[in-house]
Amino acid sequence: MSMGSSPMxxxxxxxxxWSYVLNAINWASAHKKFYVEIRxxxxxxxxxxxxxxxxxxGNFYVFRKNNLIRIRVVPSYFKSQAIATKLRILSSxxxxxxxxxxxxxxxKKRSGCAVYLFSTSRGVITLNEALKFKVSGHMLGYxxx
Numbered sequence: 001m002s003m004g005s006s007p008m009x010x011x012x013x014x015x016x017x018w019s020y021v022l023n024a025i026n027w028a029s030a031h032k033k034f035y036v037e038i039r040x041x042x043x044x045x046x047x048x049x050x051x052x053x054x055x056x057x058g059n060f061y062v063f064r065k066n067n068l069i070r071i072r073v074v075p076s077y078f079k080s081q082a083i084a085t086k087l088r089i090l091s092s093x094x095x096x097x098x099x100x101x102x103x104x105x106x107x108k109k110r111s112g113c114a115v116y117l118f119s120t121s122r123g124v125i126t127l128n129e130a131l132k133f134k135v136s137g138h139m140l141g142y143x144x145x
Contacts, residue, residue, distance in 0.1 A: 017044045018140060019089050021073075025057065029075045029082035040069035048073065050124045054115050055083060056143065087143035091119075097139040104130055116142045 021044050028036035038044060040062060048071065051057040058076040062069065076083035090097055099107070099118065107116065108131060116127040120137030130137065 017041050018047055019092075020044070021047055021051075022087050022089060022141075025051075025073055025075055026087070028073070029077075032080065033075075035072050035074045037065075037070050037072050040071050044071065047124055050117065050126065054126060056087065056115075087141055089141040091138055091140050099136055099139050101134060101136045104136060114142050114144050 021038060024036045024038045027033075045062070048057060048060050052060065055076055058074040060071055060073045062071050064070070104127065108127060111127065117140040118125055118127065118130050118137040119140050120130060120133075120135045122129075122133055122135055124140065125133070125135075125137075
């Protein structure tokens with residue numbers, strides 16, 4: 001029996017690393033795990049930098065385990081409750097949502113305490129950084145604090 005041919009040994013696809021990272025963090029938060037280990041990709045590393053900057057992730061470490069590079073992610077907790085549990089990914093490989101600079105200004109007025117993430121020419125950045133750099137891009141997702 002080959003790997004990936006049965007539910008006992010599922011094949012995990014790492015093509016869309018934003019959802020892979022968020023699923024791992026949300027699983028660790030829901031099960032109150034201290035950390036979760038994910039596979040290292042450059043896109044996942046850059047995405048975790050942004051999530052750490054906005055406070056969704058407490059910390060993360062890159063290390064080598066069995067000749068594989070892994071990332072250990074520590075979710076943020078406050079009094080044993082996860083800080084932000086509902087990060088919604090809007091874009092997918094088949095569907096993306098381009099947002100203009102004018103729309104970013106309208107979104108800023110109506111955002112409240114939500115944090116929006118965008119994929120731009122400057123990388124994955126938040127709404128405030130996109131307005132500061134005056135760049136538009138594709139909306140990745142959002143979460144409420």
